[in-house]
Amino acid sequence: MIEKSNQKNINTAEILGRILFPGEEIQRKVKELGNKITLDYESKELLIVCILRGAVIFLTDLIRHIDLPLSIDFMSISSYGFNTPDSGLVKITKDLDENIEGRHVLIVEDIIDTGLTLSYLIRNLKAREPESIEICTLIDRAVRRITNLKIKYCAFNIEEKYVVGYGLDYKQKYRNLESIYELRTDRVKRDIESLKFSLNK
Numbered sequence: 687m688i689e690k691s692n693q694k695n696i697n698t699a700e701i702l703g704r705i706l707f708p709g710e711e712i713q714r715k716v717k718e719l720g721n722k723i724t725l726d727y728e729s730k731e732l733l734i735v736c737i738l739r740g741a742v743i744f745l746t747d748l749i750r751h752i753d754l755p756l757s758i759d760f761m762s763i764s765s766y767g768f769n770t771p772d773s774g775l776v777k778i779t780k781d782l783d784e785n786i787e788g789r790h791v792l793i794v795e796d797i798i799d800t801g802l803t804l805s806y807l808i809r810n811l812k813a814r815e816p817e818s819i820e821i822c823t824l825i826d827r828a829v830r831r832i833t834n835l836k837i838k839y840c841a842f843n844i845e846e847k848y849v850v851g852y853g854l855d856y857k858q859k860y861r862n863l864e865s866i867y868e869l870r871t872d873r874v875k876r877d878i879e880s881l882k883f884s885l886n887k
C-alpha cells in the first residue's frame with residue numbers, strides 16, 4: 687500500500703491536506719460494519735448494490751468481512767449540484783444487471799452529502815419491490831442534507847470538509863490513497879459546490 691511517507695507521485699499538485707481517517711482506522715471500521723451486517727442479516731441472502739465509482743474500494747473491503755451468501759451489482763448515477771439550474775436532477779447512467787424483486791438490497795455508497803442522489807435512487811429501487819432496502823455509507827456529511835434519508839450503516843461522520851482518498855476523488859483522481867484526506871480548497875480555488883458539480887458529471 688502506498689502511504690503518505692512513500693508517496694512520490696500522487697500529491698504533486700499539493701492539494702492534499704491533513705489525514706482525517708488513516709488507513710488502519712478505516713480498515714477497523716469497515717471490519718466492524720461487516721460484522722454488524724453479518725449479524726443483522728443472519729440466515730438471509732444479500733444483494734449489495736455498489737454506487738460507481740467512489741464506493742468500489744469500500745465495497746471490496748467490506749464484502750470480505752460479511753459472512754453471508756451475497757451477490758454484488760453496480761449502478762452508476764450522475765447528479766447535478768443543488769446550486770445549478772438542473773437542481774436535484776439525477777440520472778441513471780448504468781442500471782443494475784440483477785432483478786431485485788423480493789431480495790434484501792443493501793446500497794453501498796462512498797459519501798452522502800445533500801442526499802439527493804440516494805433519495806432518488808431509493809425511490810427508484812423501491813418501485814422494483816425488493817424485500818428490504820438499506821443504506822451503508824462510508825461517510826455521512828449530514829450538515830448539508832436536504833432530504834430525509836434513513837442511513838442504517840455508516841463508518842464516519844464529517845462536517846463541511848471536502849475529502850479524497852479510499853475511493854473518493856477530486857476530478858477522478860486520488861481514489862487510490864489508502865487514507866482519507868481533507869482537500870486543500872485554498873489550493874484548488876473553487877468552492878465545494880463546484881467541486882461536487884465537476885465530480886458528479
Ligand code: IMP
Nearest residue numbers: 797798799800801802803848849854855
Ligand atoms: P449527494 O447527492 O449530494 O448526497 O452527493 C453525494 C455524491 O457527491 C457522492 O456520491 C460523491 O460522488 C460526491 N461527493 C460529495 N462530497 C464529496 C467529497 O467530499 N469527496 C468526494 N466526492 C464527494
Ligand code: MG
Nearest residue numbers: 738739740796
Ligand atoms: Mg458517488
